[in-house]
Amino acid sequence: MSATPLLELRGIDKSFGPVQVLRDVALSAHAGEVTALVGDNGAGKSTLVKCISGIYPTDAGEFLFDGRPVSINSPRDAAGLGIEVVYQDLALCDNLDIVQNMFLGREKHSGLVLDEPTMEQMAAETLAGLSVRTVKSLRQHVSSLSGGQRQTVAIAKAVLWNSRLVVLDEPTAALGVAQTAQVLELVRRLADNGLAVVLISHNMNDVFAVSDRIAALYLGQMVAQVRTTDITHSQVVELITAGRSGNLGLTADAAPGGNGTGAQPVATNPGATR
Numbered sequence: 001m002s003a004t005p006l007l008e009l010r011g012i013d014k015s016f017g018p019v020q021v022l023r024d025v026a027l028s029a030h031a032g033e034v035t036a037l038v039g040d041n042g043a044g045k046s047t048l049v050k051c052i053s054g055i056y057p058t059d060a061g062e063f064l065f066d067g068r069p070v071s072i073n074s075p076r077d078a079a080g081l082g083i084e085v086v087y088q089d090l091a092l093c094d095n096l097d098i099v100q101n102m103f104l105g106r107e108k109h110s111g112l113v114l115d116e117p118t119m120e121q122m123a124a125e126t127l128a129g130l131s132v133r134t135v136k137s138l139r140q141h142v143s144s145l146s147g148g149q150r151q152t153v154a155i156a157k158a159v160l161w162n163s164r165l166v167v168l169d170e171p172t173a174a175l176g177v178a179q180t181a182q183v184l185e186l187v188r189r190l191a192d193n194g195l196a197v198v199l200i201s202h203n204m205n206d207v208f209a210v211s212d213r214i215a216a217l218y219l220g221q222m223v224a225q226v227r228t229t230d231i232t233h234s235q236v237v238e239l240i241t242a243g244r245s246g247n248l249g250l251t252a253d254a255a256p257g258g259n260g261t262g263a264q265p266v267a268t269n270p271g272a273t274r
């Protein structure tokens with residue numbers, strides 16, 4: 001794994017009118033790793049993701065992609081870099097089949113007609129590449145799929161477009177135990193295939209099952225970004241609920257500008273004006 005993060009955010013500020021929702025936020029997402037983005041309701045996770053995906057302009061801060069400064073001013077800019085977001089509500093069309101959904105808005109044509117064989121083959125290859133075997137037919141309408149299968153299609157759709165970084169917003173929120181396990185396996189496989197994955201989750205079991213690093217937002221500030229193996233479940237809960245964890249030992253190389261192997265920037269007194 002490269003020491004340079006695929007995506008690095010520095011000093012991101014974002015306000016809505018007088019309300020500052022993100023304050024000096026730093027975040028790194030590495031290729032081949034799952035970074036869990038955790039935080040209480042209203043901490044700023046969705047806002048941060050909308051900044052990453054170009055939906056919201058930031059007020060301050062910089063984005064580095066592959067170590068180079070980039071501008072993300074629109075969803076098109078984000079897509080151009082290979083950043084895809086899979087939202088909780090999925091945005092799949094029930095009345096279309098799996099192939100149609102995966103190519104929606106980016107259909108392949110052969111002359112004037114849709115190139116169905118190519119699209120079907122590409123969809124099949126993408127699902128096979130992710131070892132997805134739970135879908136019976138690519139021509140099934142999405143309405144007939146289970147919640148887990150729908151998540152699988154939405155994630156595969158993101159992967160189809162040569163994505164390099166996929167953000168998953170609560171992918172297991174509506175799923176039962178078995179389907180959650182399947183989706184988490186898929187999340188892990190995305191990273192194992194070399195993608196950088198940012199996983200938003202409120203579920204600590206999911207976070208500890210699948211993530212390599214945990215980034216904790218508290219009242220709009222990134223209070224820690226640490227390796228999952230360097231933190232306990234209860235320390236993460238403390239970070240989420242109190243913005244600090246008294247027991248969290250942070251090493252020297254954890255500081256910004258360190259070697260990237262330990263915890264990252266820690267602010268322990270966030271949200272003073274909120």
Ligand SMILES: Nc1ncnc2c1ncn2[C@@H]1O[C@H](COP(=O)(O)OP(=O)(O)OP(=O)(O)O)[C@@H](O)[C@H]1O
Nearest residue numbers: 016017019021039040041042043044045046047048
């Ligand atoms: N468009 C907006 N205009 C004004 N305030 C907003 C807007 N979007 C979000 N906020 C505020 O920003 C804060 C962070 O919201 P955000 O949705 O980013 O949090 P979150 O961590 O994703 O929460 P949840 O886990 O509940 O989805 C909240 O206080 C919210 O009310």
